[in-house]
Amino acid sequence: MMKKYVFILGALSVFVLVDTLGAEEYKAATFKQVYLKNLMTLRKRLANVRVRMQHDRIDHDTINTYLVYNDSFQSRTEYQTEKPLKDAPFLRIRSLNGDTVFDIQQRKNESEFTIVSFDTQTQGRESRWSKPYVLAAFHIMNASLKDLFEAPSTKIVSVTSAKERYEVIKVVLEIDPLKYKFHRVELFLLKDEQMALSEYQAIARFELPDMKEQIVQYSGVIKYDTPFTIPVPREVILKDTTIENGDVIAENTLRAERLEVQEGNVSEEEFSLAHFGIDGFDKAKSNNEQGRLLLIIVNVFMMIIILFAIIRNRRHKIS
Numbered sequence: 001m002m003k004k005y006v007f008i009l010g011a012l013s014v015f016v017l018v019d020t021l022g023a024e025e026y027k028a029a030t031f032k033q034v035y036l037k038n039l040m041t042l043r044k045r046l047a048n049v050r051v052r053m054q055h056d057r058i059d060h061d062t063i064n065t066y067l068v069y070n071d072s073f074q075s076r077t078e079y080q081t082e083k084p085l086k087d088a089p090f091l092r093i094r095s096l097n098g099d100t101v102f103d104i105q106q107r108k109n110e111s112e113f114t115i116v117s118f119d120t121q122t123q124g125r126e127s128r129w130s131k132p133y134v135l136a137a138f139h140i141m142n143a144s145l146k147d148l149f150e151a152p153s154t155k156i157v158s159v160t161s162a163k164e165r166y167e168v169i170k171v172v173l174e175i176d177p178l179k180y181k182f183h184r185v186e187l188f189l190l191k192d193e194q195m196a197l198s199e200y201q202a203i204a205r206f207e208l209p210d211m212k213e214q215i216v217q218y219s220g221v222i223k224y225d226t227p228f229t230i231p232v233p234r235e236v237i238l239k240d241t242t243i244e245n246g247d248v249i250a251e252n253t254l255r256a257e258r259l260e261v262q263e264g265n266v267s268e269e270e271f272s273l274a275h276f277g278i279d280g281f282d283k284a285k286s287n288n289e290q291g292r293l294l295l296i297i298v299n300v301f302m303m304i305i306i307l308f309a310i311i312r313n314r315r316h317k318i319s
Contacts (some may be wrong), residue, residue, distance in 0.1 A: 018151065028156035030172070032149055038194040039146055042231050044076075045185050048266050051134045051232050052259040058252070063259070066134040069266045072097035073131065092116075097271045104276060113276045132238060133256045136222045137196040137231040141238075143180050145187070145197065151176065166226070167191045168198060182218060190224075195229050198222050215243040232261050 027077045060079060067074040074095040090108035093100065103116040131139040138145045148154055154174040160170045169189045177183035182202040189195040202218040223235040235257050242250040269275055 027159060031159045031169075032156060033063060035171075035189070035195055036146065036149060039138050042194050042196060043146075045229070045231055046137075048264050049134075049217075049230060049232065050262040050266050052261075053133055053256045054259055055133075056255045064133070064256075067266050067270060068134065069097075069271065071133075071238075072268070072271045093276070095271050097268075100273075102273055102314065104273070104278065113278060115273075115278065118273070132220070133236050134232060136220070136233045136236050140187075140197070140200050140202065140220060141181065141184065141218060148173065148175060148180070148185075153179070161191070162188075166193075166198070169195065181216075186221070190226070193224065193226055193228065194231070196222075196228075198223065198224070212244060217241045217243070224263055228264060230261060232258060234258050 002276065039317040046068050047070055049066075049068050053064050053066065053067075055062045055064055058291045062080060063078045065076040066080075067076070072095075074093065077094075078093045079090060079092075090110075091106040092103070093105070093113070094103045100118065100120055102118045104113045105116055107111045132141055140148075151300075155174040157172040157174055158170075162168050162170050167190075169191050173185050173187065175183050175185060182204040185200060185202040187197060188199040190198050197220075199222065200218075200220045204216045204218070206214040206216070208214055217240065219239045219241075221235075221237045224231065225234050233256075236255070238254045240252050241248055273279075280318075
């Protein structure tokens with residue numbers, strides 16, 4: 001009997017949702033729920049991985065080792081001597097966790113690291129170093145697809161199925177251009193692989209001072225060994241094309257190829273400066289946490305005083 005009531009309530013809720021949203025909006029809302037659930041599965045598969053990738057760039061090549069530990073992320077860049085970049089370090093490490101973000105480097109023939117930057121304010125410090133490659137299954141450029149789909153200003157224009165080499169789902173989104181670098185994006189998701197991103201095309205428009213319009217087209221192709229257990233791409237190709245008055249004025253292509261994937265051997269300690277022989281700065285993190293706790297305690301105390309004053313004032317008026 002209970003199952004019957006649950007079924008009836010579920011059917012009524014679907015009916016109300018369809019009646020409220022309309023067919024296309026209902027389809028978009030339903031897809032969003034399914035996609036975000038699949039995205040969580042992809043993210044869990046990448047909760048602890050170490051990935052080495054070869055990056056081919058115009059002016060220099062690098063080998064990057066990426067570390068993922070839950071929400072912490074680190075990029076270790078080794079600059080290659082075949083295409084030396086002027087004043088480039090031998091090794092540069094950029095690391096982000098919930099408490100600190102730091103950038104350190106090591107010159108060739110030197111054993112110690114030097115600090116480029118260190119901050120305990122990590123809000124908004126998501127960077128392009130990184131995530132469009134090893135986390136390409138759910139990132140485009142510097143944007144997380146989870147953030148894009150959950151943003152109130154994002155509109156799902158259409159959701160359609162297509163049959164190419166693999167069965168894919170094509171999703172068209174309209175994006176807030178003030179928050180991101182683009183205003184419209186087409187996503188191609190692998191239906192049988194937790195909807196991992198396989199390709200995207202994004203467009204950004206800019207008004208120039210001389211009343212001309214500049215268009216930048218971003219595109220990405222992400223290739224996997226399928227079926228996969230860990231959603232790390234075999235190859236990532238990113239391209240951006242700048243167009244003015246119908247003419248292409250700039251074009252850049254970046255390519256990254258996976259060399260090695262290791263799962264389960266990343267530790268939280270690797271995201272601290274002490275791991276690289278730099279002491280003292282992790283204490284700043286601890287002091288910052290104590291400062292935040294003290295501020296919370298003071299705010300709670302002030303709220304209690306204000307609430308006590310309001311109650312006392314009301315009692316005084318009543319009497």
